[in-house]
Amino acid sequence: MLLTVVEDREPTPEVCALARSLDPVVEAVAYGADPGPRELARWGVTAVHRIRHELLDAYAPEGYGEALAQLVARLRPSGVLAAATEHGTEILAHAAARAGLPLATDCVSVTGGDPWRLVRSRGGGMLLEEAELAAPVKLVTVAPAAAVPAAGPPHAVGECAVAEFVPELEPRHVRARVVERAARTEGTGLATASVVVSGGRGVGSAEGYAVLEELAGLLGGAVGCSRVATGNGWRPHRDQVGLTGTRIAPEVYLACGISGATQHWVGCMDARTIIAVNTDPDAAMVARADYAVIGDLHEVLPAMVAEIRARRSVHSGPVVSEERG
Amino acid sequence: MEVLVCVKRVPAAGARVPLTGDGRDIDTRHLGFTIGPHEECAVEEAVRLVAAHGGRVTVLAVGPAECAEQVRYALAMGADRGVLVDAGRSDPDPEATAGAITQAVRTLTGGEEPFDLLLFGDCSADAGHHQVGIRVATGLGLPIVSGVKALEVAGDGLRMRREAGDGVEVYRVPLPAAAAVREGLNLPRYPSLPGRLRARKAELRTVAVEPEPGGLRTVRLRQPADDRAAVVVLGHGAAAAPAVVDVLDELGVV
Numbered sequence: 315m316l317l318t319v320v321e322d323r324e325p326t327p328e329v330c331a332l333a334r335s336l337d338p339v340v341e342a343v344a345y346g347a348d349p350g351p352r353e354l355a356r357w358g359v360t361a362v363h364r365i366r367h368e369l370l371d372a373y374a375p376e377g378y379g380e381a382l383a384q385l386v387a388r389l390r391p392s393g394v395l396a397a398a399t400e401h402g403t404e405i406l407a408h409a410a411a412r413a414g415l416p417l418a419t420d421c422v423s424v425t426g427g428d429p430w431r432l433v434r435s436r437g438g439g440m441l442l443e444e445a446e447l448a449a450p451v452k453l454v455t456v457a458p459a460a461a462v463p464a465a466g467p468p469h470a471v472g473e474c475a476v477a478e479f480v481p482e483l484e485p486r487h488v489r490a491r492v493v494e495r496a497a498r499t500e501g502t503g504l505a506t507a508s509v510v511v512s513g514g515r516g517v518g519s520a521e522g523y524a525v526l527e528e529l530a531g532l533l534g535g536a537v538g539c540s541r542v543a544t545g546n547g548w549r550p551h552r553d554q555v556g557l558t559g560t561r562i563a564p565e566v567y568l569a570c571g572i573s574g575a576t577q578h579w580v581g582c583m584d585a586r587t588i589i590a591v592n593t594d595p596d597a598a599m600v601a602r603a604d605y606a607v608i609g610d611l612h613e614v615l616p617a618m619v620a621e622i623r624a625r626r627s628v629h630s631g632p633v634v635s636e637e638r639g
Numbered sequence: 640m641e642v643l644v645c646v647k648r649v650p651a652a653g654a655r656v657p658l659t660g661d662g663r664d665i666d667t668r669h670l671g672f673t674i675g676p677h678e679e680c681a682v683e684e685a686v687r688l689v690a691a692h693g694g695r696v697t698v699l700a701v702g703p704a705e706c707a708e709q710v711r712y713a714l715a716m717g718a719d720r721g722v723l724v725d726a727g728r729s730d731p732d733p734e735a736t737a738g739a740i741t742q743a744v745r746t747l748t749g750g751e752e753p754f755d756l757l758l759f760g761d762c763s764a765d766a767g768h769h770q771v772g773i774r775v776a777t778g779l780g781l782p783i784v785s786g787v788k789a790l791e792v793a794g795d796g797l798r799m800r801r802e803a804g805d806g807v808e809v810y811r812v813p814l815p816a817a818a819a820v821r822e823g824l825n826l827p828r829y830p831s832l833p834g835r836l837r838a839r840k841a842e843l844r845t846v847a848v849e850p851e852p853g854g855l856r857t858v859r860l861r862q863p864a865d866d867r868a869a870v871v872v873l874g875h876g877a878a879a880a881p882a883v884v885d886v887l888d889e890l891g892v893v
């Protein structure tokens with residue numbers, strides 16, 4: 315039997331599909347909230363273990379991990395899988411530390427047997443690591459980019475039994491716990507914009523971003539930047555695209571004066587179309603982009619702004635007068 | 640406040656991450672080394688906390704003797720003491736790394752002031768296991784919050800904020816405690832010239848440990864497939880603007 319950790323009531327498709335390819339019997343772990351057994355049954359999950367404890371009313375990493383470690387000791391599953399989210403990774407790491415088990419994070423593929431052979435995504439996709447995981451219970455977090463085995467999604471709806479599990483916890487297990495929760499206010503503009511106009515060292519100064527702001531404004535997009543820009547204090551960190559910044563997938567990514575270091579690339583590589591503006595025709599960003607302009611961004615971007623403005627005024631004003639004439 | 644910061648020596652790769660012929664490792668012959676951005680923020684935060692509340696910042700790295708370069712960088716940023724942990728192997732797995740740090744902390748605090756706060760990066764810049772800090776905190780019986788983007792001393796504990804999913808979580812934790820922090824927590828300073836001089840002369844303590852190996856073994860590294868089509872150069876300089884706007888128009892974003 316293999317256990318999957320369910321967050322937010324929703325089973326994660328990659329996790330369930332991978333779990334079923336590793337073990338014919340898949341059960342789930344859920345904390346507090348109604349786990350939606352019918353939804354889980356559609357994924358072939360035959361039982362859900364609901365962890366209930368008054369000390370776990372608020373999210374507490376250590377307490378959640380300790381509860382999972384106790385459940386693992388009781389059930390002795392072949393492995394435990396969770397999505398590689400903030401909570402999923404953290405809960406498994408705490409459980410692993412407490413149970414004295416290894417943990418492989420950010421896996422994109424896992425092959426069963428003993429040991430498990432797996433592929434980890436390092437640095438958000440910069441490198442792939444082939445590794446072996448040997449342990450009595452194998453703990454793995456599954457990256458969103460995981461190759462979902464052909465076993466496939468929802469199938470015959472069976473029965474999913476619900477079992478309660480009350481762990482033995484003490485206040486020392488919840489010393490770190492959430493005391494307040496709020497909606498995220500910063501950094502969402504960049505993450506959801508369909509166009510991102512991004513600038514790196516080539517922009518040269520904080521003031522240099524004015525033309526990027528203007529272009530982004532015209533295209534209804536957001537401004538992004540490289541780590542050199544945040545490190546120099548030109549832009550706030552919430553604008554940073556990349557491994558340690560935000561990973562984005564806009565329709566269009568315009569990379570201006572950015573060399574295309576791997577740590578930046580993994581943050582923008584999911585963009586539908588990438589356009590590079592760079593003085594250096596040999597820059598990695600130019601080589602990897604779909605389109606490129608070789609030149610000084612301080613000349614190219616103002617010219618683009620002028621071009622867009624000119625076309626718009628043609629569409630509104632003059633076009634109408636031509637029709638009249 | 641006694642603060643310990645754990646930093647890892649990692650290759651500073653650029654446009655590509657070169658691999659050795661057998662794929663066992665990153666080919667570092669032409670690369671420099673650095674500490675990860677998260678860890679830079681951890682060092683900066685520690686230096687600021689000690690400047691505000693008194694105490695000492697100790698920086699520790701597990702790895703070969705060359706780690707001295709990264710420990711000295713942290714000293715140049717303002718840390719007070721440097722510790723090299725010799726775990727006797729080249730690239731230990733995360734359990735062994737955590738075991739090494741845990742043993743080293745016990746050695747360092749035997750008979751001395753215990754640490755009030757342990758700071759880690761949220762994940763190491765090369766391997767990114769997301770677990771060494773949690774394992775060390777668990778080993779030492781300390782509470783830990785990961786992914787921390789803001790941290791302040793509040794009463795006799797800490798108040799920490801982090802992003803999770805589409806929300807923000809606030810934690811309150813009593814000291815002693817640990818935190819794994821993310822870039823964006825602060826803007827790390829560049830080491831000053833006097834700082835660099837002081838760091839160059841500083842004496843580093845070496846602690847030898849023998850951690851148990853863990854159950855995760857790296858077999859091979861490989862480059863991900865890059866299946867993007869060849870680039871289309873639209874032109875040079877300002878003259879290329881109409882061609883770029885044509886492309887934007889085709890993509891429906893103008």
Ligand SMILES: Cc1cc2nc3c(=O)[nH]c(=O)nc-3n(C[C@H](O)[C@H](O)[C@H](O)COP(=O)(O)OP(=O)(O)OC[C@H]3O[C@@H](n4cnc5c(N)ncnc54)[C@H](O)[C@@H]3O)c2cc1C
Pocket residue numbers: 513514515516517539540541542543554555556557558559560570571572573574575576577578581591592593594597609610611612651652653673675676764765
């Ligand atoms: C662990 C780790 C994590 C990292 N995470 C991130 C991250 O999240 N995001 C990130 O961006 N970086 C990250 N980095 C840093 C990364 O390795 C690079 O150092 C950084 O991306 C380089 O920024 P840049 O391209 O702006 O600067 P440079 O590499 O200096 O490139 C500047 C480019 O601008 C061009 N240029 C100069 N002047 C002009 C001009 N007038 N017009 C047009 N082009 C011009 C140059 O030809 C060059 O290609 C990370 C590094 C590490 C080690």
Ligand SMILES: Nc1ncnc2c1ncn2[C@@H]1O[C@H](COP(=O)(O)O)[C@@H](O)[C@H]1O
Pocket residue numbers: 645646647648675677678699700701702733736758759760761762763764766767768769770771772
């Ligand atoms: N070799 C090491 N030496 C010192 N600290 C380390 C080492 N490896 C990992 N760490 C610390 O643990 C954090 C998390 O690492 P990881 O679990 O590999 O993602 C890093 O950001 C460091 O703070």
